[in-house]
Amino acid sequence: MFDRLSAPIATLVATHLGLLPAQVNALFAPPAKGVAGDLALPCFQMAKARGVPPPTLATELAGILTAAGITAVATGPFCNVTFDPAAVATTLLPLLSPAGTVNGSRSGGALALRSTLGAGQRVCIDFSSPNIAKHLAFHHIRSTMIGNALAHCYAAAGWDVTRINFLGDWGTAFGRLIAGWKREHLTLEQLTAAADQVTFLNDLYVRISAAAKADPVVEEEARHWSKALEDGEPEARNLWQIFKTASLKEFERVYGLLGVTFDSWKGEAFYEDKMEPLLAELASKQLTSQDQGATVVDLPTLLNTDKVKTWKKPVLIKRADGGTLYATRDLTACDDRFSEFGFSRSLYVVDLGQSLHFQEWFAVARLLQRPYADKLRHIGFGVVLIWNDEESAWAKGRTRGGKIMLLREVLDEAIERAAAIVADKNPDLAADERAAIARAVGIGAVVFNDLKNGRTGDVKFKFEEALRFDGETGPYLQFAHARLCSIERKAEHRTGGSPVHLTNEAEKAVLLAIARLQGALERAVELDEPSVLAQALLTLASAIASWLTSGNSDLNARVLCADSAIAASRLSLVIAARGALGEGLRLLGLIAPERM
């Protein structure tokens, strides 16, 4: 969308210098902070090609950039272009307020966050993927919300998106759980009566693990039930299903709070009996070998050359005891997903600690000459570090006392703090609306805190920081949105539209920030990096806040000013900005309340 403004300038310069517009376009840069201008054109390269000093060319270009609606000034080796606010509005506003949406509650602003980059392509996104019979710990927010944001962004960019929750619902832990369940003569009634069923199962697991450690008889029972489960013995299978159902119920509660949904819940158990054909294929293609009783794909001998020694170790495909492994399961699941969805891209939103695992099985997929082998992407992210007061240091995963921090607890705490603030700031709201706002704002704070920075860095989590509602936070974005909504409500009787009377810099800044959203969305998708969008939204919200606040002291600067023609134009911008910001928040997985 921004190119609507920059393209004409690129064409003028290109024509003057005998270049292609694309060549000029590639040189554009945002001007430095203290410099006046909306678009900078560094003249170094073009000046070199022409054999003149950069400042000379800058001056020359400033001289030819005389089109309506722009002002060009040479500042040293830079040619800085300033857009006329009204020209920006005339160019952009019609794109953001298509006929019929200007005065209604609907807004075309969401169009600022649409792209056709992915048209006709499908992407599978594997994210969240918690283990059954365990809680969603706070660190699960990373995979869950990065994956959720990417799913929204891909969809906005034209992709067909399939959201996959690859549940960890298989393993020896369930044999133990069943053994414990039987040993303690527990009943379904007891489980469902528990305040928290996952805690109930978790506690059971802790007890039976301790017992198994102390008593070989118990350990033997656990082994027995693991085997029974693998063999599909009805009682074992039935109990496993009970555990799974109880866990899913708890997961759905948290996903419901976060507004996260999935299209596929096929977990590890689904693939447990489907791996033999893959193992057979690997063997028939002579890609496997035996090593200490285990079956491996020997990547070093298959792929390393004298010059390039990328691979240090073989990948284990099958254990010495016959059990299959992580890599085998991922490959099998990937075959299944490709045949079901025929994806053009498949994302795995999993922490960076597992990089090697993904590199390895991606390599095996290439050896198998899978058509999807080059469409796989591991979307890695850093760990959550929690501040430890006693040691005055950042530490992984746990709070004081080694207790794991649950996602639900953090969200509840955030909602509680937000509720106190809402009650204080806006006591007149109805109780149910206050509660809804508190949920949106509290969760928004936690989620945005997780998405605003680059995903590969570790997240340093402090309650006081993550639950802050001022500064560069989710609530800051939500507040700007609520202010825009408030103005729209008060403007019910105004009429909108054209001609355009937007003439000040604050209004232009809002328009330019909106215009840059599309590029941010496309970059967010190409880099699989939600923070690119998050940062662009902060810029937009800042421009909005600055614009609206200027009306506090200057009645003429208000949207709803005395001049009805100007008010109507400004209202169009309010509606467009509200739509753009609201859509941006939605893409990140935040709710944008209309008041707060």
Place this chain on the structure above:
RNA sequence: GUCCCCGUAGCUCAGCUGGAAGAGCAACGCCCUUCUAAGGCGUGGGUCGCUGGUUCGAGUCCAGCCGGGGACGCCA
């Protein structure tokens, strides 16, 4: 040992394909008879871990170091 992530203001971090050092928080000073102050405006604060290299130009690219974290065969 090999590979990966990180190192920019006191703290937490942005910085797009190399092009004129940024924000939030904290500190200090202003702006509420408010289109919602969860806001705005301003001030102070930086040899961008170090050393070389490429380049007209390096926080950004390359090489090598230093420091913090992580991964590296029968868990996932």
